[in-house]
Structure formats: structure tokens, C-alpha cells
Amino acid sequence: MAILVRRSNLLAPITDTERVNQAWQSDADAITLDLEDGVVETRKAEARGLVKEAIALAGQGGAEVFVRVNAALLHADLDASVWPGICGIMLPRVASAAEVAEAVEQMTALERRRGLAAGALELIVLLESARGVWDIRSIVTASPRITQVGLDESDLACDLGITPLPEYDPHVYARGRLVIEATAAKVQPIGITYPLGVHPRRLSAAEIHRMSTGARNLGMKGVLCPDPRWVAPVNAAFTPTADLVAYNKRVREVFAGAVAAGTAAVPLDGRMIDVPVDEWAKVVLAMADACDARDAQKRAARAMPALAPLQGH
Amino acid sequence: MATHQVHRSGLTMPVVTRRFVDHAWRRGCDFINLDLEDSVPQHLKAHARGLIKDAIPVVRKGGAEAFTRINHDYVHADLDAIVWPGLSKVNYPKAETAEEIRLLDAVITRLERERGIRPGTVEIGANIETATGVAAAYDIASASPRVKEFGGGTGYDMSRDLGVEMFVGFEQFAYGKGELELAARALGLEVRAAPFVANTTGSVSDADRAFREAQAARKCGFRLGGGLNPAVVEPQNRGFTPTAEEVEDARWVLERHRELSRTGDMWIAIDGRVIDRYEAARARDTLEWAALCAERDREKAEAVLRTRAAMAEPAPPTSGDS
Numbered sequence: 004m005a006i007l008v009r010r011s012n013l014l015a016p017i018t019d020t021e022r023v024n025q026a027w028q029s030d031a032d033a034i035t036l037d038l039e040d041g042v043v044e045t046r047k048a049e050a051r052g053l054v055k056e057a058i059a060l061a062g063q064g065g066a067e068v069f070v071r072v073n074a075a076l077l078h079a080d081l082d083a084s085v086w087p088g089i090c091g092i093m094l095p096r097v098a099s100a101a102e103v104a105e106a107v108e109q110m111t112a113l114e115r116r117r118g119l120a121a122g123a124l125e126l127i128v129l130l131e132s133a134r135g136v137w138d139i140r141s142i143v144t145a146s147p148r149i150t151q152v153g154l155d156e157s158d159l160a161c162d163l164g165i166t167p168l169p170e171y172d173p174h175v176y177a178r179g180r181l182v183i184e185a186t187a188a189k190v191q192p193i194g195i196t197y198p199l200g201v202h203p204r205r206l207s208a209a210e211i212h213r214m215s216t217g218a219r220n221l222g223m224k225g226v227l228c229p230d231p232r233w234v235a236p237v238n239a240a241f242t243p244t245a246d247l248v249a250y251n252k253r254v255r256e257v258f259a260g261a262v263a264a265g266t267a268a269v270p271l272d273g274r275m276i277d278v279p280v281d282e283w284a285k286v287v288l289a290m291a292d293a294c295d296a297r298d299a300q301k302r303a304a305r306a307m308p309a310l311a312p313l314q315g316h
Numbered sequence: 317m318a319t320h321q322v323h324r325s326g327l328t329m330p331v332v333t334r335r336f337v338d339h340a341w342r343r344g345c346d347f348i349n350l351d352l353e354d355s356v357p358q359h360l361k362a363h364a365r366g367l368i369k370d371a372i373p374v375v376r377k378g379g380a381e382a383f384t385r386i387n388h389d390y391v392h393a394d395l396d397a398i399v400w401p402g403l404s405k406v407n408y409p410k411a412e413t414a415e416e417i418r419l420l421d422a423v424i425t426r427l428e429r430e431r432g433i434r435p436g437t438v439e440i441g442a443n444i445e446t447a448t449g450v451a452a453a454y455d456i457a458s459a460s461p462r463v464k465e466f467g468g469g470t471g472y473d474m475s476r477d478l479g480v481e482m483f484v485g486f487e488q489f490a491y492g493k494g495e496l497e498l499a500a501r502a503l504g505l506e507v508r509a510a511p512f513v514a515n516t517t518g519s520v521s522d523a524d525r526a527f528r529e530a531q532a533a534r535k536c537g538f539r540l541g542g543g544l545n546p547a548v549v550e551p552q553n554r555g556f557t558p559t560a561e562e563v564e565d566a567r568w569v570l571e572r573h574r575e576l577s578r579t580g581d582m583w584i585a586i587d588g589r590v591i592d593r594y595e596a597a598r599a600r601d602t603l604e605w606a607a608l609c610a611e612r613d614r615e616k617a618e619a620v621l622r623t624r625a626a627m628a629e630p631a632p633p634t635s636g637d638s
Contacts, residue, residue: 140451175490175491176491176494178491179490179491179492179494180491182447182478182488182491183447183450183451183491183492183495184447184451185447186446186447186448186477186478186479187446187447187448187450187451219479219480219481220480220481220484220485220487220488221478221480221487221488222478222479222480222488224479247481261357262357262358262359265332265357265360266330266332266333266355266357267330267354267355267356267357267358268330268333268354268355268544273519273520273521274519274520275520275544277354277355277472278353278354278355279354279471279472279473279476280472280482282476283472283475283476283482286476286479287481
């Protein structure tokens with residue numbers, strides 16, 4: 004099965020022309036044009052009118068393009084977002100499978116009307132309530148369109164009645180449940196280490212890299228990036244390093260040698276190499292290849308002549 | 317409350333590696349886990365199966381219980397080859413559904429009947445090594461009365477399933493371990509778990525670490541050990557067994573608590589230490605566990621003596637036996 008490489012997903016508020024114009028140069032694996040929290044209440048209708056033109060612009064660097072809709076304005080937002088060129092919809096504030104089904108029904112109709120292949124559009128769902136976290140299993144299995152699921156940690160804290168302190172992580176259980184249930188459903192869990200999910204802020208690239216590595220070590224497969232400066236360290240954190248690739252090639256060699264000699268358990272540098280270690284080595288090497296391929300795709304797309312930027316409003 | 321079996325230490329070994337199997341009885345383990353799964357190369361699976369029946373009495377010569385870890389994908393062939401008198405447990409890897417456990421139970425029940433084994437003798441160890449397994453933890457643990465110990469949710473397979481590099485820390489396992497432990501406690505099963513003493517080195521032969529981990533686990537109420545290298549057996553036996561001082565202290569607590577019932581008080585503080593019914597229950601647990609450990613150690617010592625005597629009679633001892 005092909006590996007989905009969506010390490011970084013850069014949020015660009017659709018009404019922020021400069022951000023939308025620059026997003027494609029960021030090397031993000033995905034770009035999400037935001038109609039929701041990044042757009043003030045009074046500009047929602049205007050924002051909808053900007054989506055169609057922004058899609059091609061956001062996608063010209065090879066990023067997958069998503070649109071984050073408002074749960075409360077679902078129909079109008081979906082109607083404004085489903086155009087050729089988008090990869091899917093980011094659906095926030097999901098608390099039940101019924102909400103997923105409602106979005107899917109309209110997406111299916113729009114695919115037909117706008118000439119997209121049936122079932123082509125993906126869904127990234129965000130859980131923001133205790134109800135959503137508790138019912139995650141029925142939510143992530145509600146549609147095969149769902150490829151990623153994350154928590155909106157600040158809204159979740161709000162729902163739980165918590166004012167989060169940076170030194171105490173209130174979402175250990177929710178994050179653990181997210182990773183287990185998503186993985187069991189073959190959906191990618193996404194997120195970053197506490198407290199960045201709750202308090203996104205400017206940090207050095209090294210800090211972002213460290214916290215993304217922490218997220219990867221929890222089982223997360225990517226990070227929603229509120230700032231283009233997050234993209235490079237996030238991509239790096241989710242890409243196997245050259246050292247790791249070299250080590251795992253060695254594991255495969257040593258293990259193959261052991262099997263030829265009649266055992267499937269052999270020591271290497273004080274560790275025991277057996278079937279699961281060799282299986283993991285395959286995963287790492289396949290992931291490294293998939294990341295390389297994805298990066299090459301984006302490089303090729305960026306080498307094409309650029310589209311004209313959108314005019315400011 | 318579970319009746320505790322004594323499984324402080326045990327070695328998992330490929331049944332195809334003859335020298336491991338032959339020497340297993342000398343290691344002082346509470347159990348030996350003969351592996352048909354990950355440490356046996358694919359092309360040797362059939363050969364390995366054929367070795368289990370004879371290996372069972374060999375690894376029990378030192379008083380250890382004999383377990384076998386089968387392959388998730390070869391349940392029928394593996395069970396048919398391993399359920400023989402002397403086998404205590406089948407470890408089933410990558411358990412994901414209650415249905416799988418019920419199937420194991422049915423096959424084992426039939427084989428016990430056919431082979432003259434007392435019904436219910438062979439336990440099932442349901443190893444949870446995937447996210448799907450964690451998600452179905454309670455159903456799996458309650459699928460058969462043969463499941464008596466339950467837990468896990470860590471390790472290489474789990475890391476791989478989560479897409480996490482092994483030996484980076486243990487936070488990725490916190491939720492799964494918690495779910496499994498809750499399921500086990502709710503069902504009154506022995507919990508296979510450990511506190512987070514993160515072994516991020518990947519070393520399987522560090523005796524000091526094994527001792528510290530066993531000691532820490534026991535203090536958190538866990539009693540099950542096991543490993544891959546003979547160097548960790550003695551430290552685990554020691555770490556999971558209450559020390560003489562702890563036994564002494566438990567007796568002292570119970571004595572003070574008995575005095576309380578005479579005066580009618582609920583609790584008393586002696587030098588800042590509270591003695592109440594919770595402390596008394598804990599002390600009783602310690603004494604009970606210490607007695608079980610002592611009994612198990614006696615059994616093993618007797619088995620070793622018997623084996624040595626039997627070896628000495630017909631032929632002179634080979635080098636390395638003493």
C-alpha cells in the first residue's frame with residue numbers, strides 16, 4: 004500500500020492574501036485554505052468567494068490543497084470549496100459520525116456536479132470536545148474518505164473547562180486515545196507535542212523540530228502548521244534521517260545473514276534483532292523512499308513557471 | 317482479587333536453538349517460553365513445531381513452567397504440535413479480537429481431551445501488540461477463562477503498528493498500557509505491566525537495570541517478569557521477591573493493626589507513619605506473595621536436585637554440570 008506522506012499541513016487564512024500567495028513556496032506537503040478560525044465572522048461570505056481562485060495558486064508547489072470549513076456554515080462553505088484541484092476538506096468540531104455523514108453526502112453530490120471523480124475528496128477531521136474524543140471510533144470509521152484525524156487542543160481544553168497551564172498537559176489521555184483508535188482504523192493521527200497544540204507560538208526551528216519529533220514518537224504522522232516557518236522543521240522531523248536509513252539497512256543485512264544461518268534472533272550492537280525489528284527496518288526504509296519521492300514531486304512542481312498572485316483586498 | 321501465580325522471570329527462546337533449550341533448566345526461571353514465532357525463521361517453522369513436544373520436559377527439569385509462543389497465522393498447526401502434557405500456557409501474539417481467543421480456547425479444549433490433559437490446564441496468554449488489540453482489550457481479556465494474565469501493549473510490534481521508532485521513550489504506550497491494565501483489573505486478572513522505567517538503550521542483558529525494573533514494578537503492584545537473556549533471570553527473581561526487611565516490616569504493620577482493633581481505633585500514626593486497614597491489607601499481600609515466592613523457589617531447588625541426581629547416576633557428569 005502506498006504510504007501517505009503528509010508531514011506538514013500549512014494553514015493559510017483565505018482572507019490573508021499575502022499568506023495565501025506565499026504558501027506554495029513553503030515546501031508544505033499540504034496547504035489548508037482556512038475559512039474557519041482564521042477568518043473573522045464578518046468576512047465569512049467574502050472569504051467563500053476567494054476559495055476557487057486560491058486553489059490553483061496554493062497547489063502550484065505540489066502541495067495537496069484542503070479547505071477548512073465552518074461546522075456551522077457547512078453547506079455554504081462546502082459549496083464554495085469543492086472545485087477541481089482540491090484534495091479534500093478539513094472538517095472541524097466533529098462530535099459524531101452523523102456529522103461526518105452529513106458532510107460526505109454533500110461532498111458526493113458536489114463531486115458529481117463539479118466533475119470530480121466520485122469518492123476522490125478526502126476528509127481530515129478535527130475533534131474538539133469530550134464527546135468527539137469518546138466517540139472517536141465511530142467517527143473515524145464513518146467514511147473511507149477520512150485519512151487523518153487530529154485534536155483541536157485549545158477548543159478541547161475549553162470544552163473540558165480547562166485553562167491549560169504550559170507545564171501540565173491535560174490531553175495525555177485524549178492524545179493516546181486518538182493515536183490508538185486512529186491507528187486501529189488505519190487513519191493517520193496528527194498533532195504536535197504539548198503545549199504547542201494549545202499555545203501555538205513562534206519558536207526556533209530547532210524547538211519545532213524537537214516538538215515534532217516528540218509527536219512522531221507518540222505515533223503522530225503530521226502536524227498542522229499555523230506558520231510557514233514550522234514547515235521545514237516539521238518535514239525534517241517526520242523524515243527518516245540518513246543515519247537512521249543507514250542503520251536500518253544494516254539491520255536488514257544482519258538479519259538476512261542470521262536467517263541464512265538458521266536463526267531469526269541475532270544480536271547487533273547489544274540489541275536483539277528479530278522479525279519485528281526487521282519488519283520495522285522495512286517500514287523506515289519505505290518511509291524514507293516515500294518522503295524522497297514526495298519531496299522530488301514538490302521540487303519539480305516549484306520549478307514550473309509561477310502563477311500570478313492574487314490581488315489584495 | 318486474582319490468585320497469584322509466580323511468574324517473576326522467564327526466558328523466551330527460539331525452540332530451534334538447541335543449546336538454549338538444553339541449558340534452560342539451569343537458569344532459575346519461573347517459566348520458559350519456547351518460541352515458534354518471531355525468533356524462528358520462516359523456513360524452519362515446520363521443523364520448530366516438531367521440536368516442542370520433546371522440549372517441554374527438557375525445559376521443566378529445573379522446575380520452570382513450560383510455555384510456547386505460537387504464530388498468529390498458524391494457530392491450528394502450531395496448537396496441534398504443542399498442546400501436550402507439561403505445557404502450562406500458549407502465548408498468542410498480536411491478539412486483535414475476542415473471536416481469535418474463543419477459537420484458541422475451542423482447539424485447546426479438544427486437544428486437552430484427546431491427549432489426556434486435565435481440562436482447563438493450558439492457559440492462554442493474549443499478547444496485545446497492535447492498536448486494534450488495544451481497542452478491543454476488554455473483549456479479548458474476557459473471551460476465555462484460560463486468560464489469567466493480561467497486559468502489555470508495548471514492544472516492537474506495537475511501536476511498528478504506531479509507526480514509532482523503538483527506544484525513543486515510552487509515552488506512546490501510556491494510553492494502551494492504561495487501557496489494558498484497567499481491563500485486567502476489572503476482570504480480576506493478573507496484570508502484565510511495568511511502571512515506566514524507560515529502557516531506551518534496547519539492551520536485553522543489563523542485570524542492574526533488570527533488578528531496578530523488577531523492584532519498581534513490584535512496588536507498583538506488578539509481579540510478572542520475563543526476558544531474553546539469562547543475565548536478567550536472577551535479578552528479576554530477586555527484584556520481584558519481597559526482601560527479608562519488607563517481610564519483617566509487614567509483620568510489624570499487622571501486629572500494630574491488630575493492636576488497633578483491640579482499642580477500637582481506625583488508625584494510628586507511629587513516628588509519622590499511618591497504620592490503617594489499607595496498610596494492613598498491603599502488608600498481608602506482601603506476606604502472601606513472599607510465601608508464594610518461597611514455595612516456588614523451594615520447588616525449583618528440589619527439581620534441580622532431582623535432575624542433577626538423575627544425571628549423576630547413569631553416567632559421570634559432563635563438564636559444566638556442577
